[in-house]
Amino acid sequence: MAPPADNAFSWSFARHSLFDECPRAYWFAYRGAWGGWDPAAPARARVLYTLKRLSTRQQWAGSHVHDAIAEVLLHRRDAMPELLRATWAEEAVSAMREEFRLSRAGAWRTDPVKHPGLYEHAYSLDVPPEAWAAERDRVASCLAGFLDHGRFDFLRTLPQSDLLAVEPKKASFELPGGLAVRAIPDVVFRDADGIAVWDWKSGGDAAALAKHRPQLAVYALFVRGTFGEIPRASAINPATDEAAEFSFTAEDLDETAAWIVSDAEDILFPAEEAAAEGADEESAYDFTNDPAACARCVFAAVCPKMRQTPPQEGTP
Numbered sequence: 410m411a412p413p414a415d416n417a418f419s420w421s422f423a424r425h426s427l428f429d430e431c432p433r434a435y436w437f438a439y440r441g442a443w444g445g446w447d448p449a450a451p452a453r454a455r456v457l458y459t460l461k462r463l464s465t466r467q468q469w470a471g472s473h474v475h476d477a478i479a480e481v482l483l484h485r486r487d488a489m490p491e492l493l494r495a496t497w498a499e500e501a502v503s504a505m506r507e508e509f510r511l512s513r514a515g516a517w518r519t520d521p522v523k524h525p526g527l528y529e530h531a532y533s534l535d536v537p538p539e540a541w542a543a544e545r546d547r548v549a550s551c552l553a554g555f556l557d558h559g560r561f562d563f564l565r566t567l568p569q570s571d572l573l574a575v576e577p578k579k580a581s582f583e584l585p586g587g588l589a590v591r592a593i594p595d596v597v598f599r600d601a602d603g604i605a606v607w608d609w610k611s612g613g614d615a616a617a618l619a620k621h622r623p624q625l626a627v628y629a630l631f632v633r634g635t636f637g638e639i640p641r642a643s644a645i646n647p648a649t650d651e652a653a654e655f656s657f658t659a660e661d662l663d664e665t666a667a668w669i670v671s672d673a674e675d676i677l678f679p680a681e682e683a684a685a686e687g688a689d690e691e692s693a694y695d696f697t698n699d700p701a702a703c704a705r706c707v708f709a710a711v712c713p714k715m716r717q718t719p720p721q722e723g724t725p
């Protein structure tokens with residue numbers, strides 16, 4: 410099975426990570442699910458899209474932190490921190506409660522665009538209430554930390570023209586040779602020391618945050634290509650304000666660009682080889698051998714490796 414021809418390839422760190430974890434999961438998410446947002450799409454694409462939209466509770470909590478901070482930076486930068494302190498976390502938690510309720514009720518089965526569901530509900534996992542409460546508390550502590558540790562105070566006093574980008578949804582750039590790369594840094598700003606990019610990571614200490622250097626290098630490449638300057642880069646846990654700081658040379662970023670091109674070739678190779686041989690594209694993408702990846706995979710319900718009963722249309 411091959412997806413429609415209008416599914417043009419662009420590289421992103423998320424694509425890299427998923428292909429690295431499991432090539433077949435990559436195919437499900439970026440090839441098989443293509444077009445599945447349309448209720449009139451073929452049943453398989455619809456199911457794969459529905460599954461692709463599921464999040465684990467940890468991903469869900471992380472996206473609430475990102476969305477809440479982006480919303481405040483984009484639309485409420487003049488809000489009094491004291492007012493935000495009183496209402497902001499409760500707003501986010503209230504939205505989470507509603508999404509939890511809808512997910513548990515299965516709203517995502519009929520409208521996965523409007524109501525992305527939770528993996529734990531889709532797969533009927535037995536999650537104790539305290540585990541859900543921990544994610545709620547993580548979101549609240551990240552938002553409180555963003556205010557208490559001074560990050561908001563700093564960003565709110567920047568001139569608007571120096572707040573260069575906040576989660577730019579359409580952010581992409583082209584490498585020499587024409588490869589499109591999507592990169593969505595959380596915040597890019599200019600201060601007296603030049604340009605900086607910050608990326609929120611809603612968990613982890615400084616040592617754990619250091620592992621995000623490759624992703625921040627991609628963001629630095631985006632900033633260099635968009636604003637003409639190599640930025641300082643930081644992965645920050647807003648709850649604790651712990652941060653991993655990264656600096657990059659021009660050579661570092663050139664190496665990152667070369668790595669992206671090579672990685673894109675690896676990702677595209679199975680599809681190109683299948684097309685050249687007239688073989689099935691999906692089958693050209695291998696299954697992972699890592700049982701831990703399968704144990705947390707949103708596509709387990711449809712993956713032949715798992716040998717489970719196929720779902721009904723639009724449902725896992």
Ligand code: SF4
Pocket residue numbers: 431432433434437696697702703704706707708709712713714715
């Ligand atoms: S269940 Fe395992 S092999 Fe199948 S797509 Fe998911 S991670 Fe890959």
